[in-house]
Amino acid sequence: MWKYVLRRFIISVLTLLVLVTAVFFLVRAMPGDPFMSEKLTPEIRQNMLVYYGFDKPLYVQYFQYIKNLMHGDLGVSMFYNGIPITKLIGDSFPYSADLGIRSLILATLLGIILGIVSALNRGHWLDYVCVFIAILGVSLPDFVTGYLLQYFFGIKMRLFPIAMWTSGMHKILPVIALSFYSTAQLTRIMRASMLEVVGEDYIKVAKAKGLTTPQIVWRHQIRNAILPIVTLLGPLTAAILTGTFVIESIYAIPGMGKYYVLGIQNLDYSQILGLTVFYGAFLVAANFAVDIIYGLVDPRIRLDGGK
Amino acid sequence: MDFDRVAPATKNTVEVISRPSLTYWQDAWIKLRKNKVASFALCLLVFYVFMALFGPMMGKFDFKSIDGDAIDAIPSMSHYFGTDTLGRDLWARVWVGARVSLSIGIMSAILNAIIGVFIGGVAGYFGGKTDMLIMRFIDVMNGIPNLIVAILVMVVLGEGLTPLVIALIVTGWLGSARLVRGQILQLKNQEYILAARKLGAGTWRIIFRHLIPNTSGIILTNVTMTVPYAIFQEAFLSFIGLGVQPPNASWGLLAKYGSQTFRFAPWQLFIPAFFICTTMLSLYVLGDGLRDALDPKLRNK
Numbered sequence: 001m002w003k004y005v006l007r008r009f010i011i012s013v014l015t016l017l018v019l020v021t022a023v024f025f026l027v028r029a030m031p032g033d034p035f036m037s038e039k040l041t042p043e044i045r046q047n048m049l050v051y052y053g054f055d056k057p058l059y060v061q062y063f064q065y066i067k068n069l070m071h072g073d074l075g076v077s078m079f080y081n082g083i084p085i086t087k088l089i090g091d092s093f094p095y096s097a098d099l100g101i102r103s104l105i106l107a108t109l110l111g112i113i114l115g116i117v118s119a120l121n122r123g124h125w126l127d128y129v130c131v132f133i134a135i136l137g138v139s140l141p142d143f144v145t146g147y148l149l150q151y152f153f154g155i156k157m158r159l160f161p162i163a164m165w166t167s168g169m170h171k172i173l174p175v176i177a178l179s180f181y182s183t184a185q186l187t188r189i190m191r192a193s194m195l196e197v198v199g200e201d202y203i204k205v206a207k208a209k210g211l212t213t214p215q216i217v218w219r220h221q222i223r224n225a226i227l228p229i230v231t232l233l234g235p236l237t238a239a240i241l242t243g244t245f246v247i248e249s250i251y252a253i254p255g256m257g258k259y260y261v262l263g264i265q266n267l268d269y270s271q272i273l274g275l276t277v278f279y280g281a282f283l284v285a286a287n288f289a290v291d292i293i294y295g296l297v298d299p300r301i302r303l304d305g306g307k
Numbered sequence: 308m309d310f311d312r313v314a315p316a317t318k319n320t321v322e323v324i325s326r327p328s329l330t331y332w333q334d335a336w337i338k339l340r341k342n343k344v345a346s347f348a349l350c351l352l353v354f355y356v357f358m359a360l361f362g363p364m365m366g367k368f369d370f371k372s373i374d375g376d377a378i379d380a381i382p383s384m385s386h387y388f389g390t391d392t393l394g395r396d397l398w399a400r401v402w403v404g405a406r407v408s409l410s411i412g413i414m415s416a417i418l419n420a421i422i423g424v425f426i427g428g429v430a431g432y433f434g435g436k437t438d439m440l441i442m443r444f445i446d447v448m449n450g451i452p453n454l455i456v457a458i459l460v461m462v463v464l465g466e467g468l469t470p471l472v473i474a475l476i477v478t479g480w481l482g483s484a485r486l487v488r489g490q491i492l493q494l495k496n497q498e499y500i501l502a503a504r505k506l507g508a509g510t511w512r513i514i515f516r517h518l519i520p521n522t523s524g525i526i527l528t529n530v531t532m533t534v535p536y537a538i539f540q541e542a543f544l545s546f547i548g549l550g551v552q553p554p555n556a557s558w559g560l561l562a563k564y565g566s567q568t569f570r571f572a573p574w575q576l577f578i579p580a581f582f583i584c585t586t587m588l589s590l591y592v593l594g595d596g597l598r599d600a601l602d603p604k605l606r607n608k
Binding site: 011012014015016018019022023026027029030031135136138139140141142143144147151155238241242245246261264265272276279280283284287 | 443446447448449450451452453454455456458459460462463465535539542543546547548549559562563566567569570576580583584585586587588591
C-alpha cells in the first residue's frame, strides 16, 4: 500500500510541475500583453514591463516564478493594480468551495441511491424515472439547467431566491443545477455496475448459502458495484469545478470563476497563471485523495501495489 | 471389433451450412438493425447530418442576414424556428450551428481515436520500458484539468474551428490511448497472434492486421461516446466567450444566447436545447447499441 501511495504522490507532484510549466509558457505565448492600453505612453509601458520583470529573458522569469511559488507567492494582479493573487483567491475561493463541495456530496449520494433504486427495480416505473433523470442530466449543458431552474423555481413559482449566496435557501438552486450532470453520470454508472455484479458467481454462492435478498444486496452487490464510482470521482470533481464558472455567473455568486474569465479577457498574466496553478493543485490533490481511497477500498490494489 | 462402413458423402449427408457465413461487420450491422432504439438513434443522427448539410438552403433566409421586421418573431411559416433578438432566422442558424457542433464533435472524436490507437497500440504491444514511459506520461497529463488546458489553448491560438478541435484533442486522446493499450495487452498473447508470428508476420503487420482490427469495435464505441463530450465542451467554451464567435453559430452558442432571452422568447432556448439534448441522447443510445452489437462474445445469444 505504501509503495502505491508513494507512486501516486510522485506522479501528482510531476503533474503539478508539468502544469505550472505548460501554463507559464502558454500564457506568455498569448497574443498581446497586459499593458497594451493606448492610454499608456511608451515610457510608462516600458516602466511597467520592467516593474513586472518582463524585460528579462523568459527562463529567468520562469525560475523566478517557480521560486516565488515555493514561498506561496502567486504574484500580483496586473489588472487590479497591486492586489496579490493570493488575496483574490482567499476572498473568492470559500464561495466556490462551498458551492462545489455541497454539489459533489449531493451528486455522490443522490447518484448512488438513484443507481441502486434503478437497478433493483429494473423494468419497473421507478427504473424508468431514474433512467429519465440520468438521460436528461447527461444531455443538457449545465448553463441550460441553471437558467431553467432559476426561471421555473425562482421566477415563476417563487419558491427559491433567484440569485446570491447568503442563506441556505439561496444555496439550493445553484447546488442542484451544478450537481445535476454529475448525479446523472453517477446514476448511469452505478446502475450499469449493479446490473453487472448481479451476474457474478459470488452472488450465486450467496444465494445458495441461503442469505436473504437484503443481505445479498447490502453486503455483496452494493459493495462490489460501488468500486467504479470511486474512479469516477476524480473526473467529476473536475467537471464540477469548471461548472462553477457557469453556475456562479448565472446565480451571481462571488466565487473564483469570475476572476478566471476576467483574467483571460484582460490578459492578466499573473491572474490567469495564479488561478490555473491553484485550480490545478486543487484537482491534483483531489485526484491523489481519490487514488488513496481507491487503494483503501480495492484489496487488489492494497495488496499488490497497484501494478 | 466391428467397424461400420462409412458411406461416401452424398449431397444429402454433407454437413448442412446452417446460416450464411458473415463477416464481423455484417454480423454487427444485422444485430444493430434489430435493436430498434439504436436504429432509431442512428436514423435521427443521419437526419441531423443531412439537415446540417442541406437545411440552411431549405429555409427562406440566410443565417447572417438581419430581418428588422421580425425581431424575436415566434416560429411561423416564414421563419420556421422563429428569429433571434437581432432578427436572424433561427432555422438557418440552427442548421449552420449543427455543422459547427457536429463537425467539432466528430472531428475531435476521430482524431482522438487515431492518436489514441497509435500511442496506446505502441505502449501495449511493445510493453516494458516504452509502455512504462508512455503510461507515466499519460498519468501525468491526466491529472491536468482538460477544460483549463482547452481554455488556454483557445486563448493562445485564437478563435475558430481548428483551434477548437486542437483544444479538444490536446488532452482528449488520453482516454482512448488507455483503452486501446488495455485491449492490446489482453490480445497480444492470444494464439492467433502467436500463429501469425510463427508464419513470419512482422511487428507492424501484426499490429495493423491483427491487433487493431480486433479492437476496432471498442474503439468505434468509444468514438461514439466521446462525440457528446466534445459537443458539451464546445458549449462550455461558447458560454464563457471562447468558442465560436457570432455571427457564426453553434448549438452551444445559440443555447447561450437563448438562455438570456428565454423569459420572453422561450423558443430561442428550447430549439437549440432540444437539438443538443436529442443528439446527446442518440449518441449515448447508439454507443450502447454498438457495444452490444460489436461484442463477439454475445454473437450467438
